[in-house]
Amino acid sequence: MFRHTTLRYATLALLLAGALFQALTAGYFGLEILTEILILAMLVLALDIVAGFGGMVSLCHGALMGVGAYAFTILSTSAGIAPPIAMGGAVALSGAIAWIIGAICSRSHGIYFIMATLAFGQMAYSYVFEAPIFGGDDGLSGIRRLDLSLIGLNLNDSRTFALFCLVLLGAVYGAAVLILRSGLGRSFSGVMHNEQRMRALGLTVWRVKADVFGLSGMIAGLAGTLAAQHIMYISPGLLTWTVSGEALVVVILGGLGTLVGPLVGAAAFVVLKHEISGITPYWHLAVGLILIGVVMSRSNGIFGWIEKRWGARLDRRLADATRSQDQKEVTTDA
Amino acid sequence: MLKTRELDKKFGAVHVTRQVSLKLERGERRVILGPNGAGKTTLFNQLVGELTPDSGSVHLAGEDVTSLTVAQRARRGLSRSYQKNTLFDGLTVEENLGLAAAVHTGHATRLWGDSLARPEVREIVQEVAEQVNLMPFIHAKVSEISYGVRRQLEVGVALATRPLVLLMDEPTSGVGPEMSKAFHDLLNNLPRDLTMLIIEHDMDLAFDVADTITVLNYGEVVFDGAPNEARGSSLLREIYLGSWEDA
Structure with a gap:
């Protein structure tokens, strides 16, 4: 079950401070990288909810993000619906499709679940690639960002858009924590720990899995609507399984089932990608080597390694400090 | 409260449950005894819905629950603990x-x-x-x-x-004598209106807790009666190869 620790709070504060500093001081290129990190972070949070807390390792979250991106684009351009409503509609559609996928795949486990979600993802990719309404290989353009001029914000400005994405990521993180701490979230974790027992207690397991997968799909869809607004162009490449695979790599790199870890993973992955690709076009090799190192270290990703090394020590120190403070107060009172 | 009617189950050529009919009244505490492979856990699995019987039916509080899933039966008040x-x-x-x-x-x-x-x-x-x-x-x-x-x-x-009915599969499995004694007290202190069906190898616990004892052998009910009748049964003595007197 999800628990916040001192280290997790500290890491969140550090990440937030870093993002704010970057958002307020960086130039155009730096802001583009920051926005890329924030959108990827949203997608990997969605994946961590189902994979890290429910054991549902999905290879269709890229496709769910693509559904969000395409639905937003078509609703806001061809259908002429106001972008905020189009965004809501796209998120709802991604959630509904994810719920159906979750319901169908909930009875399979392990490699079979992965393969089933991969099949759904590739079906979505093929459909979007072939259907004329989606623009085929050429994709769709002419995407407008939300108009928030009523509250004095211009999202066409890179800095404002990055800050907007940061606010939404914060809201999504809060929602993820609420989901995992709710009755539904706790039951979902219970199912991962012991599905047979949860069923024997009277829980309709497939329904719980489908509900959480649907919520996770909504978050992936929201990331898709932001991705479409960020680049202002979308193509079927957004739905390929490699996007899902990349998201999974980021979750594992950061720390599966920690929520904070995938945020660390997203930042590390995008920064590494840009830094190493400036030196060599074979940046995937470097990321691959780092991933192998992380997996071989038997830690739960970068953040898992940090937690193992310093988490317990930090909590112990804080507990000692609180105890000695209490003792001091008692002595002073006496 | 819990009733089975002629429950029958085969795994290939092996007949694991043969026409088992049981009737537990509200608040009754029944212990199921039987040697390894007698079909006790298989019977439990059919009661809770983890296995589907080939024929026969399971009734809980007057309702036929044979076609219901594990979760549906649990929500109607059938709960179980596991041997492991x-x-x-x-x-x-x-x-x-x-x-x-x-x-x-x-x-x-x-x-x-x-x-x-x-x-x-x-x-x-x-x-x-x-x-x-x-x-x-x-x-x-x-x-x-x-x-x-x-x-x-x-x-x-x-x-x-x-639960209305609590099924316990060898609750004292693997625990020492002292802990086993604590379990007697624990089970005896549970609310009297709770119906319990217990699979148990610990004879002391069986005779201490049970209102009724059912003995299964090769998937068949070979004895159904009060604990004092069970103690004197020569058939049971034969099944357990004399371990009875040690109890």
Whole structure:
């Protein structure tokens, strides 16, 4: 079950401070990288909810993000619906499709679940690639960002858009924590720990899995609507399984089932990608080597390694400090 | 409260349950005895719905539940504990009981609010923890408690769903004599209106707790009666090869 620790709070504060500093001081290129990190972070949070807390390792979250991106684009351009409503509609559609996928795949486990979600993802990719309404290989353009001029914000400005994405990521993180701490979230974790027992207690397991997968799909869809607004162009490449695979790599790199870890993973992955690709076009090799190192270290990703090394020590120190403070107060009172 | 009618199950050529008919009244405590391979756990699995019988039916509180799923039967009041601990290992004792209590109170699928913080869930957790003597370990993780305490928790999790009928598969399996004695007291102190069906190899516990004893052999009911009748049964003595007198 999800628990916040001192280290997790500290890491969140550090990440937030870093993002704010970057958002307020960086130039155009730096802001583009920051926005890329924030959108990827949203997608990997969605994946961590189902994979890290429910054991549902999905290879269709890229496709769910693509559904969000395409639905937003078509609703806001061809259908002429106001972008905020189009965004809501796209998120709802991604959630509904994810719920159906979750319901169908909930009875399979392990490699079979992965393969089933991969099949759904590739079906979505093929459909979007072939259907004329989606623009085929050429994709769709002419995407407008939300108009928030009523509250004095211009999202066409890179800095404002990055800050907007940061606010939404914060809201999504809060929602993820609420989901995992709710009755539904706790039951979902219970199912991962012991599905047979949860069923024997009277829980309709497939329904719980489908509900959480649907919520996770909504978050992936929201990331898709932001991705479409960020680049202002979308193509079927957004739905390929490699996007899902990349998201999974980021979750594992950061720390599966920690929520904070995938945020660390997203930042590390995008920064590494840009830094190493400036030196060599074979940046995937470097990321691959780092991933192998992380997996071989038997830690739960970068953040898992940090937690193992310093988490317990930090909590112990804080507990000692609180105890000695209490003792001091008692002595002073006496 | 719980009734089976001619339950029959075969695994290929092996006939594991032969026309088993049982009838448990409300509050009755029945122990099922039988040698290894007699079909006791297979019978349990058919009662809770983990296995589908080839023929026959299961009735709970007057309702035919034969076609219902495991979860549907559990929600109607049929709860079980397992021979091997089937707990939520990474969680605390409180969280284990809370998960079960949340399912019973309907908070397990709600998106708003922490199910374990609900007063009705907390009340059940507190009450069950006291019933099965788990209060000293309430905040400990399952991985931190002894095997015997885990057996208590195994029963506690089943109890936290507030069942009408509690099925226990060898609750004292693997525990020492002292712990086994504690289990006698624990089971004897459970509410008298709770119907219990227990698979057990511990003869002392069987004769101490049971109102009725049913003996299975090769999937067939060969004895059904009071504990004192069971003690004098030559057929049972034969099945257990004399271990009876040691009990």
